Every structure is written in C-alpha cells, then in structure tokens.
Amino acid sequence: MQKIKKTIHFILIAMLMMAGGCQPAGVSEIRLKEAEKQLRGLRDAAATVNKNPRTTEKGEIRWITSSYDWTEGFWPGTCWMLFEDTKDPRWKEAAIRAQELFKAHKDLTTDHDLGFIFNNSYGKAFRVTEEEAYKEVLMDAAHALATRFNSNVGCIQSWDVDGGWQSERGWKFPVIIDNLMNLEMLFEASVISGDDRYKSIAVTHANTTMRNHYRPDGSSYHVVDYNPVSGEINARVTAQGFADESAWARGQAWGLYAYTMCYRYTSDRKYLDFAEKIAHFILNHPNYPKDGIPYWDFNAPDIPNEKRDASAAAIIASALVELSSYTGNKYLKDAQHIMNGLSSDSFRALHGQNHNFLLMHSVGSIPHGNEIDVPLNYADYYYIEALIRLKSKGL
Incomplete structure (x- = not known):
C-alpha cells in the first residue's frame, strides 16, 4: 500500500x-x-x-x-x-x-x-x-x-586533545572544516546583542580557514592542526575522509x-x-x-x-x-x-x-x-x- x-x-x-x-x-x-x-x-x-x-x-x-x-x-x-x-x-x-x-x-x-x-x-x-x-x-x-578562539591561530579550536582518539594523533590545536558551521551562532549573537566581538571572531576564523584549509581547485582538507603559540601549521590531514589529500x-x-x-x-x-x-x-x-x-x-x-x-x-x-x-x-x-x-x-x-x-x-x-x-x-x-x-x- x-x-x-x-x-x-x-x-x-x-x-x-x-x-x-x-x-x-x-x-x-x-x-x-x-x-x-x-x-x-x-x-x-x-x-x-x-x-x-x-x-x-x-x-x-x-x-x-x-x-x-x-x-x-x-x-x-x-x-x-x-x-x-x-x-x-x-x-x-x-x-x-x-x-x-x-x-x-x-x-x-x-x-x-x-x-x-x-x-x-x-x-x-x-x-x-x-x-x-x-x-x-x-x-x-x-x-x-x-x-575557544585563539588569536595567535586566528581560529576556534575544534577538538580538545587531552583524551580520546584525538589525543593519539599528536595534534596541538586541530581545526576541522565542520567548525565553520558554528560561526552562524556567533554572527547571530552580534546581530541580537549589538556586540561585534562575536562577529569579529567569526570573520577571522572564516578568513583563516579560507586561507589554510582550501586547495587551489576549491576542495578542502578536513583537519588543519596549528601550533597554538606561533599559529604555524603543523599538518593538513583527515579524520573522517578517505585520505589526507582527498575531498x-x-x-x-x-x-x-x-x-x-x-x-x-x-x-x-x-x-x-x-x-x-x-x-x-x-x-x-x-x-x-x-x-x-x-x-x-x-x-x-x-x-x-x-x-x-x-x-x-x-x-x-x-x-x-x-x-x-x-x-x-x-x-x-x-x-x-x-x-x-x-x-x-x-x-x-x-x-x-x-x-x-x-x-x-x-x-x-x-x-x-x-x-x-x-x-x-x-x-x-x-x-x-x-x-x-x-x-x-x-x-
């Protein structure tokens, strides 16, 4: 039926x-x-x-x-x-x-x-x-x-690395592409409160991710791990994808x-x-x-x-x-x-x-x-x- x-x-x-x-x-x-x-x-x-x-x-x-x-x-x-x-x-x-x-x-x-x-x-x-x-x-x-925003890196840290499977990767400050989706709440927080601090964090994170997560063809890495002090990139890898260089x-x-x-x-x-x-x-x-x-x-x-x-x-x-x-x-x-x-x-x-x-x-x-x-x-x-x-x- x-x-x-x-x-x-x-x-x-x-x-x-x-x-x-x-x-x-x-x-x-x-x-x-x-x-x-x-x-x-x-x-x-x-x-x-x-x-x-x-x-x-x-x-x-x-x-x-x-x-x-x-x-x-x-x-x-x-x-x-x-x-x-x-x-x-x-x-x-x-x-x-x-x-x-x-x-x-x-x-x-x-x-x-x-x-x-x-x-x-x-x-x-x-x-x-x-x-x-x-x-x-x-x-x-x-x-x-x-x-969770780190101004040295210019991003919000995704996962903590002091436990779980993330700790086994040797990461220091992992940022995943998924994290971009959390920025909408920060933008909205600035709209409803009038406090531009949240928007500023969102914009900085978006710009840093645009610069460091993406390849010339428009595809993205899954994880970028940063040095939380210097902001330098430690590695570009995957967690849920097929391979580090895959999409x-x-x-x-x-x-x-x-x-x-x-x-x-x-x-x-x-x-x-x-x-x-x-x-x-x-x-x-x-x-x-x-x-x-x-x-x-x-x-x-x-x-x-x-x-x-x-x-x-x-x-x-x-x-x-x-x-x-x-x-x-x-x-x-x-x-x-x-x-x-x-x-x-x-x-x-x-x-x-x-x-x-x-x-x-x-x-x-x-x-x-x-x-x-x-x-x-x-x-x-x-x-x-x-x-x-x-x-x-x-x-």
Whole structure:
C-alpha cells in the first residue's frame, strides 16, 4: 500500500512537471507535507522515551543518551521548522521538550559544536517566538564558544586533545572544516546583542580557514592542526575522509554552506565568490553522481561501488538554494536536482519505514566504522530546511 501511495505521489509530480517545466510549482510543499507526516511517528516515539533521536542501530532507534552529543540540536531544530511551517502546536511542544534535555550544555567550553547545537535549536526558538529566555541561552552558548578562539591561530579550536582518539594523533590545536558551521551562532549573537566581538571572531576564523584549509581547485582538507603559540601549521590531514589529500564529501558541503552563510551576514563579496568556487568543485567533479547524491568521499577508491552520503547531499542542496538567491538563481536547478534524487525511492523512506526517519543511506564516519549507511538526524534537518527554502520560492 505504501509503495502504491508513493507511486501516485510521483505520478502527480510528473503531471505537474509536464505542466510547469522542470520543477513543478508546489512540489516542495507536497514533499514537506509527506515529511511532516512521517516525522510525526518519530515525534511520538521521542516523547515516549523523552530522548532525542540520532540514527538507527541494529534495527532500533539510537537515542542520544550521552552527556553531550554534537547532533543533539538537530531534532529540536527540525521540530521548530515544522512548527513554523505547519503552525501545529505539537511541534512547538516537541521542540521545547527536546531542547530542554541539553540546555545545561550552553556553558561548556570543552568543544566547538555549540553552534550546531544551540543555533539550530534555541536560535530557531528565539527567532520564531522572540522569547527572551531563548535569546539568553543562545548568548550564553556564543560566549562559551568564543572562549575557544585563539588569536595567535586566528581560529576556534575544534577538538580538545587531552583524551580520546584525538589525543593519539599528536595534534596541538586541530581545526576541522565542520567548525565553520558554528560561526552562524556567533554572527547571530552580534546581530541580537549589538556586540561585534562575536562577529569579529567569526570573520577571522572564516578568513583563516579560507586561507589554510582550501586547495587551489576549491576542495578542502578536513583537519588543519596549528601550533597554538606561533599559529604555524603543523599538518593538513583527515579524520573522517578517505585520505589526507582527498575531498571528504560532507566537509565540502559544510564549506559551501558556511561561506554562503558568511556572505549573508557580511555582504563581503569574497565569501560569495568562494562559495561559488566550492560549488563549482562539487558540481563539476568527475565523480559527482548523475543523481546528485555524492559518494562519501569524492576520491573514495572503489567508486561507483562506494557508499553514498545523503547527509552531504541535503547540506549541499540547502546551501545551493541560498546561494542561488545571491546569484540570480544560478544554482537553483542543481539544488532541485539533488532534492529530486533525495526524494526518490532510492533515498526517501516509505511512510512508516526507516523508524520514521526521512532519508536513508547517510554516512557518519567510515574510517571510524561509525554510522554507515543509516539515517541521521542532521540529514533530515537539512532536507527539511532545503524544502522550506524551496517552498519560499514557490517551488
């Protein structure tokens, strides 16, 4: 029955496409309604256990149970987006309940992922509700994140290196490309507080990363390790990619999204030009698949038999929709093409399946043997965000 319903859905979309061109007006709204219906099941399950979903493992939902998890902000962020889109108060209730679970983490100074966590949850909460309590949490998190900035390096330190697998690498001050995504919270903190200190840190980090993380072709290293005293580069390596000189797909996606975001907050043309350079690398790479869903690493050794990463595709799609807004819709068809691929039976789960996550076939970290070919909460987050951005354009 589910396959029949989904077949009818694609027939309707095909009819709209014949009537209206490549991408039918309103297809994103249809997909959003289907996604919201699917995620209700995950919402109900989360309410039952009072935990936030991250992925699946051994045929069951893997809930976030650790004291700190870099992905814990994505589920409440998804709930806030669906509340704003549907006005259904149950999504607001779910968002509030979910983000309360990690509110105390706002003051942690031992990790860089506070932007992922708090900008995507409490930041959205403040924008949607304008409640001062949410703004205060966001500002506390921004203050904590800013303590990790080192002016000698010009970056926010990503991982601490006094324990865990990071300590075994011999790193002194590692900065990962993912860290660019945390800058949005700092930009936003300056906007809502009037204190330009946060923006200054974000700009400096973005500029340092642009200078040291990127190759001439627009691809990025995953990790750059610095000397925290001199600011000199110790090494350029990978942690989650195939090799030090390869292009880890989600890392390329983070950079595309982040420099587009940097342009949004600064209007500095160099960020827009750089985002386009990254987009050109991704979209024109010889190993970029026809359906727009990248392999987990652009240089993985066994392409086309390597795992795909739907999370990277969703991030790229959402970024390209925003980038198109600054470039005369130049990248809009590319974003739509990726979303068509993600919304196909190959990547979008049938209703009630996939433990009510939306997307299948994402990759966390193949080198670590972690979360391979599974749904991920951040893949769904950026898929929903991309749909909402397309819907705002009437597509």
